[in-house]
Amino acid sequence: MAQMNFGGVMENVVTREEFPLEKAREVLKNETIAVIGYGVQGPGQSLNLRDNGFNVIVGQRQGKTYEKAVADGWVPGETLFSIEEACKRATIIQVLLSDAAQIACWPTIKQYLTPGKALYFSHGFAITYKERTGIVPPADVDVIMVAPKGSGTSLRTMFLEGRGLNSSYAIFQDATGRAFERVIALGIGVGSGYLFETTFKREVYSDLTGERGTLMGAIQGLLLAQYETLREHGHTPSEAFNETVEELTQSLMPLFAQKGMDWMYANCSTTAQRGALDWMGPFHDATKPVFEKLYKSVADGEEAQRSIDSNSQPDYREKLNEELRQLRESEMWQTGAVVRKLRPENN
Numbered sequence: 001m002a003q004m005n006f007g008g009v010m011e012n013v014v015t016r017e018e019f020p021l022e023k024a025r026e027v028l029k030n031e032t033i034a035v036i037g038y039g040v041q042g043p044g045q046s047l048n049l050r051d052n053g054f055n056v057i058v059g060q061r062q063g064k065t066y067e068k069a070v071a072d073g074w075v076p077g078e079t080l081f082s083i084e085e086a087c088k089r090a091t092i093i094q095v096l097l098s099d100a101a102q103i104a105c106w107p108t109i110k111q112y113l114t115p116g117k118a119l120y121f122s123h124g125f126a127i128t129y130k131e132r133t134g135i136v137p138p139a140d141v142d143v144i145m146v147a148p149k150g151s152g153t154s155l156r157t158m159f160l161e162g163r164g165l166n167s168s169y170a171i172f173q174d175a176t177g178r179a180f181e182r183v184i185a186l187g188i189g190v191g192s193g194y195l196f197e198t199t200f201k202r203e204v205y206s207d208l209t210g211e212r213g214t215l216m217g218a219i220q221g222l223l224l225a226q227y228e229t230l231r232e233h234g235h236t237p238s239e240a241f242n243e244t245v246e247e248l249t250q251s252l253m254p255l256f257a258q259k260g261m262d263w264m265y266a267n268c269s270t271t272a273q274r275g276a277l278d279w280m281g282p283f284h285d286a287t288k289p290v291f292e293k294l295y296k297s298v299a300d301g302e303e304a305q306r307s308i309d310s311n312s313q314p315d316y317r318e319k320l321n322e323e324l325r326q327l328r329e330s331e332m333w334q335t336g337a338v339v340r341k342l343r344p345e346n347n
């Protein structure tokens with residue numbers, strides 16, 4: 001494990017150079033990895049593991065996603081099973097069910113957690129909020145986590161492009177003395193770029209904050225606020241969308257992704273730089289209290305409870321889809337659909 005300096009703070013990281021794929025295969029050569037759940041992370045992690053040469057099977061309930069697993073080449077009775085059968089066959093149970101479904105399926109999974117097995121999560125949710133989830137593993141299994149920092153869809157596409165999505169890793173319980181080598185081997189196997197150390201609690205607090213904040217919730221709120229302001233002052237949808245979203249994702253975000261914010265600023269006019277440097281403070285000050293409120297809601301367990309309550313309902317998927325439909329059909333994103341069509345590479 002390497003110690004690296006991140007902006008003045010030393011952290012433990014594991015790179016692919018230190019822990020190559022061959023070593024990961026050696027560590028897991030006698031293991032059967034069962035990926036339970038085939039939603040978003042399930043396909044990404046299981047297909048990457050399969051392509052990387054690991055012994056992996058999938059456990060999925062019947063329905064549309066089961067059919068998707070078949071279409072992806074998992075063979076019923078050979079590499080694709082019911083959740084129960086996959087847990088029985090596994091030495092490593094990789095729980096990639098939705099956080100709410102993990103609660104519903106826990107009585108089944110728990111039965112097959114015999115001594116020496118490993119229980120793997122991609123989120124600190126189940127363990128950290130155990131008073132709410134009821135998920136308390138037996139003491140004689142390893143409990144480990146690899147949490148890819150991005151969508152399972154990106155985990156797969158980046159793997160196919162020869163790239164890697166970064167993941168955090170954590171060990172909650174080391175019953176076998178092999179938890180570290182197991183968790184890192186799995187992290188490399190699922191296609192992580194590099195792995196950084198965390199705990200289950202720090203992962204879930206940062207993850208829930210990030211997705212509600214800048215990554216998903218705050219970004220839509222911020223973009224919409226600017227789009228609306230421009231529209232209310234007489235600007236056209238084209239102008240408002242280009243000045244709010246299209247320029248950000250197509251021109252400026254790639255610049256700061258590649259070389260940092262100062263580099264993006266330096267590649268804009270001095271007028272833009274002056275204005276951005278003046279206005280970043282007020283935007284920071286206006287949103288900081290919202291982030292503080294959000295973090296508190298995460299730390300109090302309110303966000304977890306809301307997720308459990310809403311996503312345990314039988315019609316949770318229809319309700320989410322309805323809210324996504326409204327987002328898709330809003331003027332801003334309808335404009336976006338037209339703007340995307342007009343990109344020359346899409347013609």
Ligand SMILES: NC(=O)c1ccc[n+]([C@@H]2O[C@H](COP(=O)([O-])OP(=O)(O)OC[C@H]3O[C@@H](n4cnc5c(N)ncnc54)[C@H](O)[C@@H]3O)[C@@H](O)[C@H]2O)c1
Binds near residue numbers: 039041042149150
């Ligand atoms: N979505 C991501 O890209 C992503 C990224 C990082 C971490 N994670 C974590 O990975 C885990 C899986 O997330 P996901 O987004 O892939 O999940 P998901 O919501 O896509 O659901 C995964 C599976 O749960 C199954 N399922 C739902 N209800 C069920 C029930 N009652 N009984 C049996 N099966 C049921 C579905 O069939 C599906 O196969 C979560 O802990 C999540 O926080 C997800």
Ligand SMILES: CC(C)(O)[C@@H](O)C(=O)O
Binds near residue numbers: 148
């Ligand atoms: C992809 C995300 C947002 O990083 C993940 O945390 C999730 O919950 O889907």
Ligand SMILES: [Mg+2]
Binds near residue numbers: 207208211
């Ligand atoms: Mg998340």
Ligand SMILES: [Mg+2]
Binds near residue numbers: 210
């Ligand atoms: Mg996340």
